[in-house]
Amino acid sequence: MLGAYVQYWRTNLLTMLEYRANFIMWFAFTIVYHGVALGALYVTMRQFPSMNGWDFRQMFFLYALWMTGHELHNALFFNVVSVPEFVREGRFDRFLVRPLDALFQVLTVPAQLFPDGLILAIATFVFATAYAHVRVDWIFCVFAPLVIAGGALIDLGISLGVATVSFWFVRVDTLRWVVMSLEQDFTRYPISIYTRGVRVVLTFILPFAFMNFFPAVYFLHKATTGMQIDPRLGLLTPAIGLGWFFVSYAFWQVGLRHYQGTGS
Amino acid sequence: MIAARHFEPYVEFAKKAFAREATYRLEVLTEVGSLVLRVYILRSLWTALYAQNLAPIGLPLHGMITYATVALLMSLILEVDGTRLIREKIREGSIATDLMKPISLPTYFFSDGVGQTLLHALLVVPSLACALLLVHIDVPPPATLAVFALSFLLGYCVNFFINFLMNAIAFWTLETFAIQMIVRWVSDLLSGQIIPLTFFPGVLGRLVFGLPFAAVYSTPLLIYVGIIPRTAWMPSLEIQCGWLLAFAGLSHLVWRAASRRVVIQGG
Numbered sequence: 001m002l003g004a005y006v007q008y009w010r011t012n013l014l015t016m017l018e019y020r021a022n023f024i025m026w027f028a029f030t031i032v033y034h035g036v037a038l039g040a041l042y043v044t045m046r047q048f049p050s051m052n053g054w055d056f057r058q059m060f061f062l063y064a065l066w067m068t069g070h071e072l073h074n075a076l077f078f079n080v081v082s083v084p085e086f087v088r089e090g091r092f093d094r095f096l097v098r099p100l101d102a103l104f105q106v107l108t109v110p111a112q113l114f115p116d117g118l119i120l121a122i123a124t125f126v127f128a129t130a131y132a133h134v135r136v137d138w139i140f141c142v143f144a145p146l147v148i149a150g151g152a153l154i155d156l157g158i159s160l161g162v163a164t165v166s167f168w169f170v171r172v173d174t175l176r177w178v179v180m181s182l183e184q185d186f187t188r189y190p191i192s193i194y195t196r197g198v199r200v201v202l203t204f205i206l207p208f209a210f211m212n213f214f215p216a217v218y219f220l221h222k223a224t225t226g227m228q229i230d231p232r233l234g235l236l237t238p239a240i241g242l243g244w245f246f247v248s249y250a251f252w253q254v255g256l257r258h259y260q261g262t263g264s
Numbered sequence: 265m266i267a268a269r270h271f272e273p274y275v276e277f278a279k280k281a282f283a284r285e286a287t288y289r290l291e292v293l294t295e296v297g298s299l300v301l302r303v304y305i306l307r308s309l310w311t312a313l314y315a316q317n318l319a320p321i322g323l324p325l326h327g328m329i330t331y332a333t334v335a336l337l338m339s340l341i342l343e344v345d346g347t348r349l350i351r352e353k354i355r356e357g358s359i360a361t362d363l364m365k366p367i368s369l370p371t372y373f374f375s376d377g378v379g380q381t382l383l384h385a386l387l388v389v390p391s392l393a394c395a396l397l398l399v400h401i402d403v404p405p406p407a408t409l410a411v412f413a414l415s416f417l418l419g420y421c422v423n424f425f426i427n428f429l430m431n432a433i434a435f436w437t438l439e440t441f442a443i444q445m446i447v448r449w450v451s452d453l454l455s456g457q458i459i460p461l462t463f464f465p466g467v468l469g470r471l472v473f474g475l476p477f478a479a480v481y482s483t484p485l486l487i488y489v490g491i492i493p494r495t496a497w498m499p500s501l502e503i504q505c506g507w508l509l510a511f512a513g514l515s516h517l518v519w520r521a522a523s524r525r526v527v528i529q530g531g
Contacts, residue, residue, distance in 0.1 A: 025442035032446045036453045047463045048317040174291040178298040185305050193312035198304070 001104065008108040016114040023114060030117045034067060034124070037188065052192050057132040058220050059189075064121070064128035066187045066212040069151020071121035073159070076152065079109050080159045081176065084166035087259075102256060103160075103249070134219050143235055144219075150241030151211040157241075157248040158183065158206070164248070164255035187212050190222075207244055210237045273367060274375035281379025292383075296391050299336055303395045306332040323460065327489045330402040333395055334488055335457050335481060337388050338416065342423050342480065344380045347373050350431040351440060363523055370428070370519055377424060404488060411497050415484040418504040422479045425511035426451070432515070435522040456482030462491060479507045 016023050038060065045056040054062070083106060086092040095105040125148075134140065162179055166172045183206075191199050191213050202209040216222070218234035286292075307329060314325040323331070350373060353359040362369055395401070404412070430447055433440045452458055455477035464472050472478060483500050486492040492500050 022442070025446075029442050029446050029449070032449050036449045040453055040458045043463050043465070043468075044313070044459055046465055047320055048313040050316045052312050052316065171291065174294040178294050182298065182301060185302065189305075189309055189312075193308045195308070198308075 001100070004100075005108060008110060011110040012113045015110060023116075027116045027120075030120060034063075034120070037184075038063060041188070052190050053222070054190050058216070058222070061128045061132035061134065061220065062190065062212050062216045063188065064125045065147070065216055066151065068118075068121040068125045068148045069211050070155055070183075071115075071117040072148055072152035073155035075113065075115035075118040077107060077156045077159065078113060079106050079111055080156065080163050082106075082109070082111070083163035084170075084172050084176070087166050088170055092259075096256075096260065103252065132220065140219060143215075146238040147215040147234070150237035150239070153241030153245045154207055154211050154237075155183075157244040160245075160248040160252050164252045167255040167259040183208055207240050210234075210240045274371055277372055277375040278379035278382070281376040282383050285380050285383040292387060295340070295384075296387055296394065299340065299391045300394045300398070302336055303333055303398050306336070307399050320463070322491055323462070323489065326400065326402055328460075329399050331460060331485055331489050333399055333401055335485055337392060337395070338481060338484070339457060340384050340387050340391060341381055342420065344377065344384050345427050345431075347377060347424070347428045347431045349373055349376060350428070351434040354434045360526060363526060369523075370515070373428070374424065381420075402489070404490060408487065408490065408494075411501070412484050412488045415487050415501060415504060418501065418508055419480045419484050422476065422504065422507050422511060425508070425515050426476070426480075428515050429511065429518060432518050432522055435525055451477045451480070454478070455480045456485060460486070460491075462486070476507045476511070479504045 041059055041063065042056060045051065045059065049055060051059060080103075083092065086095075086106070086109075095102045098105060125144075129136065129140075129144075158179060159176075162172055162176045165175065186194075186202055187208050191202050191209050194202070199209070202213075214229075214234035215237050216234070217229075218231045221231070310325060310328045310332065314328070319325065350359070353362060362372075403409070426447070430440065430444045433443060454461075454472050454475055456472075457480075461469065461472045461478060461482045473482075483492070483504055487497065487500065
């Protein structure tokens with residue numbers, strides 16, 4: 001299985017070299033995409049320097065933390081997003097007759113992927129850490145990568161959940177788009193700006209707040225007035241990520257059984 | 265009479281596009297749902313920002329929430345890319361046979377886009393109803409509302425031609441999707457859809473007002489919330505008309521060059 005995975009990355013990198021112009025255009029898009037988000041934040045916060053006690057530097061760090069987890073997800077698990085397409089075109093059935101785990105096969109469909117977004121994200125994260133004056137001690141060095149990995153798993157849980165829905169409903173494009181853009185909108189600001197009900201949802205039901213808000217509270221030593229939380233909650237992100245992934249993987253298995261059951 | 269008969273097929277195209285869009289009911293529902301959530305986010309965001317900072321001149325909190333909500337409702341209409349068909353038809357090659365039909369293709373694309381737009385315009389009603397449960401929207405006097413509508417119409421047309429040009433790039437290279445996404449993302453920020461262009465500082469501020477994107481969202485919205493005063497209505501509309509003419513002219517040239525290209529290639 002590991003051998004197959006190495007081969008998969010080799011193919012990806014080789015295809016990337018083949019389609020250089022296309023690669024450059026998409027890389028430019030990745031830069032513009034994050035640039036627009038940060039640009040909008042910068043312009044807004046020049047006018048309004050404080051967002052519930054967070055300044056622009058801290059907001060930058062909050063964004064960079066989300067961005068790195070998200071781009072790690074995109075680099076490793078992006079194919080999950082294509083599952084509805086595989087199902088619609090009937091290509092998914094192929095995975096079921098082969099003697100490897102279906103999810104693993106989905107993840108290793110060559111797709112001209114190159115971890116350019118991830119490299120950009122790591123650079124942004126390193127810059128943001130210095131820019132926001134985060135204290136880099138051993139806890140940070142150990143937990144920052146773990147938190148990012150946990151964030152990627154939370155992301156994977158979401159995309160796997162949406163992909164699984166496509167076993168029942170054929171068209172899930174809009175659902176996917178909505179979930180993705182909501183994730184971006186809700187993770188962009190400190191969740192303390194939301195009402196209690198929404199904070200509960202973002203913590204327990206769709207745990208986006210663990211991707212960046214709670215860890216950022218810990219790393220930046222932010223006081224969360226009115227929320228009565230232990231700042232160490234942010235260090236739970238890796239565990240939440242794993243748990244969330246297992247829940248969605250179980251849902252995926254249910255979906256697979258249903259898919260095979262109907263024979264559709 | 266003759267003119268009416270001339271437009272008849274295009275009305276039919278628009279109706280067909282409308283019906284086609286209406287078949288994806290679940291998609292339509294999710295769109296309204298996501299808009300409502302966005303209204304909630306913008307209310308939380310601007311309320312938090314205004315609570316702890318000095319309000320900018322001329323735009324109190326209720327004005328800002330009105331601006332952001334109306335911008336969202338406008339995006340229901342403006343984010344429909346009616347000319348996406350061009351790219352698809354070029355990729356499939358069916359553009360060649362379409363060029364032989366006795367119709368004006370650009371007008372066909374426009375009417376198809378209008379049909380799609382009308383369905384999405386219907387969505388404004390339920391979306392607005394739901395949004396009103398969450399936020400209060402200021403309603404300006406009738407004269408302002410009328411000028412806003414006119415300015416919005418101009419913005420719609422400018423947006424159509426920008427999309428048209430983006431999709432027409434496909435005549436030369438098929439890898440246009442990335443370019444299109446880049447332009448779309450940049451224009452989200454520079455058109456004033458996400459934040460009012462009046463927030464941009466100094467030179468940057470003057471620059472963004474000088475770009476064509478401002479004609480799409482910013483002008484109608486600033487008229488709506490009253491930042492563009494009555495005295496500046498005419499000049500603002502004139503600038504929009506200027507951009508419209510410029511892009512329509514450019515689209516005309518590009519289309520001529522493009523159709524010649526298809527013919528030369530023997531398509």
